[in-house]
Amino acid sequence: MSETIRLTTAQALVRYLAAVYARDADSDDAEPLFAGVFAIFGHGNVAGLGEALHEVQDSFPTYRAHNEQAMAHAAIAYAKASMRRQMMAVTTSIGPGATNLVTAAALAHVNRLPVLLLPGDVFVSRAPDPVLQQLEDFSDGTVSVNDCFRPVSRYFDRIMRPEQLLTALPRAIRVLTDPALCGPVTLALPQDVQTEAYDFPLSFFEPREIVFRAPQPTDDELMVALDAIEASERPVIIAGGGALYAKATPELLAFADKHGVPVCETQAGKGAVPWNHPLQLGPAGVCGSTAANALLREADLIIAVGTRLQDFTTGSNALFRHVPILSVNVNSLDALKANGLEVIGDAAQVLDDLSFALEDWAAPESWTDRARDAALAWVDTVAHITGQRSAPPGRLPYDGEVIGAVQRSSTTSAMSDIVVCAAGTLPAELEKLWRTETAGGYHMEYGYSCMGYEIAGGLGVKMAQPDREVIVMVGDGSYLMMNSEIATSVMLDAKLIIVLLDNRGYGCINRLQQATGGAPFNNMLDDCLQGRHGVPHIDFAAHARSLGAIAEHVADIAGLEAAMERARAADRTYLISIDTDHTRTTEEGGVWWEVAVPEVSTREAVRDARAGYETAIVGRKAGNPPA
Numbered sequence: 001m002s003e004t005i006r007l008t009t010a011q012a013l014v015r016y017l018a019a020v021y022a023r024d025a026d027s028d029d030a031e032p033l034f035a036g037v038f039a040i041f042g043h044g045n046v047a048g049l050g051e052a053l054h055e056v057q058d059s060f061p062t063y064r065a066h067n068e069q070a071m072a073h074a075a076i077a078y079a080k081a082s083m084r085r086q087m088m089a090v091t092t093s094i095g096p097g098a099t100n101l102v103t104a105a106a107l108a109h110v111n112r113l114p115v116l117l118l119p120g121d122v123f124v125s126r127a128p129d130p131v132l133q134q135l136e137d138f139s140d141g142t143v144s145v146n147d148c149f150r151p152v153s154r155y156f157d158r159i160m161r162p163e164q165l166l167t168a169l170p171r172a173i174r175v176l177t178d179p180a181l182c183g184p185v186t187l188a189l190p191q192d193v194q195t196e197a198y199d200f201p202l203s204f205f206e207p208r209e210i211v212f213r214a215p216q217p218t219d220d221e222l223m224v225a226l227d228a229i230e231a232s233e234r235p236v237i238i239a240g241g242g243a244l245y246a247k248a249t250p251e252l253l254a255f256a257d258k259h260g261v262p263v264c265e266t267q268a269g270k271g272a273v274p275w276n277h278p279l280q281l282g283p284a285g286v287c288g289s290t291a292a293n294a295l296l297r298e299a300d301l302i303i304a305v306g307t308r309l310q311d312f313t314t315g316s317n318a319l320f321r322h323v324p325i326l327s328v329n330v331n332s333l334d335a336l337k338a339n340g341l342e343v344i345g346d347a348a349q350v351l352d353d354l355s356f357a358l359e360d361w362a363a364p365e366s367w368t369d370r371a372r373d374a375a376l377a378w379v380d381t382v383a384h385i386t387g388q389r390s391a392p393p394g395r396l397p398y399d400g401e402v403i404g405a406v407q408r409s410s411t412t413s414a415m416s417d418i419v420v421c422a423a424g425t426l427p428a429e430l431e432k433l434w435r436t437e438t439a440g441g442y443h444m445e446y447g448y449s450c451m452g453y454e455i456a457g458g459l460g461v462k463m464a465q466p467d468r469e470v471i472v473m474v475g476d477g478s479y480l481m482m483n484s485e486i487a488t489s490v491m492l493d494a495k496l497i498i499v500l501l502d503n504r505g506y507g508c509i510n511r512l513q514q515a516t517g518g519a520p521f522n523n524m525l526d527d528c529l530q531g532r533h534g535v536p537h538i539d540f541a542a543h544a545r546s547l548g549a550i551a552e553h554v555a556d557i558a559g560l561e562a563a564m565e566r567a568r569a570a571d572r573t574y575l576i577s578i579d580t581d582h583t584r585t586t587e588e589g590g591v592w593w594e595v596a597v598p599e600v601s602t603r604e605a606v607r608d609a610r611a612g613y614e615t616a617i618v619g620r621k622a623g624n625p626p627a
Contacts, residue, residue: 007197036062067456072117076108076457077445084245106448111448234298260371271439330345386407427449428586497567504524541576550574552566
């Protein structure tokens with residue numbers, strides 16, 4: 001008979017998580033899969049899971065946060081900054097603590113990022129039914145708010161008996177570490193079951209090692225891919241987040257150099273190829289460079305490496321719908337998008353296999369030379385935009401000029417800084433203008449475009465990469481949505497530099513509103529319904545100081561550059577706010593993006609926008625990409 005140990009459900013769960021290690025297939029070095037757990041305790045988890053975490057706090061750290069959604073964002077950012085090789089768990093009480101995690105779960109699901117969510121749940125016994133914060137569904141007695149997690153989890157389970165952990169935990173770990181299945185896992189933990197004990201096999205808690213592996217392509221898939229590449233004369237690679245998670249930068253560079261194939265990138269894939277590589281075209285699509293979009297329009301083969309081909313990359317499926325797509329992906333459902341030729345496998349391995357089999361094949365020299373010229377021209381364009389040290393007379397600076405000042409603040413920034421952002425105008429400007437030479441130097445959450453991710457995400461990145469300077473760039477709108485983890489960053493000595501661009505509202509959506517014929521309405525503070533006191537004049541620096549950070553407001557780009565020097569020298573989180581112009585954006589680059597316009601309106605501007613929209617739709621159907 002095997003030896004057993006009597007533990008509560010919560011104790012067993014924590015002990016199991018602490019015993020899981022992970023390594024890459026080509027490495028002998030394993031490290032703990034979980035770096036710890038973020039926790040906000042309440043009546044649904046403090047007695048059970050709280051006590052279990054207290055017992056192991058020296059070996060399995062617990063981090064306190066200020067907002068449940070924010071701490072989940074931090075955990076997700078930690079996993080992204082660790083290239084999905086390490087991750088964190090998150091626990092909350094029942095009720096609002098749990099539902100505050102739902103947005104973060106959706107974010108992780110969209111971005112294929114691992115996080116283990118451990119929300120408390122109602123009593124299985126139902127003895128105190130309805131318990132505080134319990135949602136009562138009078139048509140289904142088994143429902144709790146945690147059922148909201150089902151559509152936004154890659155794996156969901158409700159632990160109704162302690163012994164269910166014996167099957168649930170290995171399944172959860174499999175999903176969290178499988179490159180194709182990867183995403184959020186939710187284990188709902190009823191508060192009475194957390195405290196119940198069971199005689200668990202001692203062997204269940206022995207250290208176990210997970211080896212990160214990816215599926216390998218079949219010979220048939222490789223042959224089809226080789227035929228497609230050898231038949232092409234104008235191939236272009238689009239590198240997505242999967243290229244980073246596969247750590248495929250060396251193979252990607254080797255393939256591009258050997259075969260003369262230019263590379264562009266998605267938001268998630270930015271950094272897979274250094275910004276100054278001769279065949280680096282810059283970003284693709286709606287936030288794309290003139291170089292990338294021009295060559296994508298003329299390509300005769302798209303080699304999509306680790307990308308899910310979302311609408312910002314494809315220009316709402318109009319930019320290169322005329323082009324056959326060879327899709328290299330670990331996820332078969334991503335690979336078959338746009339009727340792609342599927343190669344299911346690890347990006348690094350597939351690129352290496354294809355390069356070996358292609359032998360001396362190379363794209364025509366004229367195409368490669370054109371790509372190099374376009375890439376160099378884009379580098380010059382970016383240098384010109386970001387090199388502006390002042391705004392035009394009588395105007396506030398705009399995002400591009402702010403980005404240039406931030407990047408100039410360190411001669412080593414391209415090698416060591418990590419910029420973090422998520423929503424608004426900044427993602428477009430940063431994708432075009434931020435320069436990084438290292439994988440992971442650009443951390444953008446744009447799959448879900450979740451306002452409020454920025455500061456919490458920056459905290460997670462800093463925890464994963466403590467030796468690198470983490471620069472959070474955030475608009476005033478996102479800052480006001482979620483800023484509490486500034487206090488957590490101070491408490492954990494996880495220094496961030498936060499550059500806050502204050503354009504007095506939701507400038508990005510305001511421009512989109514007008515571009516679709518709408519009148520400025522309910523986006524900028526000045527255009528909102530107001531009471532007798534008018535719009536607030538917010539002192540963001542004072543607010544950040546109240547949370548424990550060092551902070552200042554600067555008047556112009558010169559002031560920003562000086563403040564960046566002070567921020568880099570500071571010993572804790574430092575916020576710099578600067579007023580910016582919400583009407584100016586980088587004109588260079590970009591392509592059409594489909595946003596539906598009302599078919600009927602009393603306003604002429606909307607009717608005109610609708611006519612333009614219909615023309616673009618007709619052009620897309622005819623194979624003529626809208627401008």
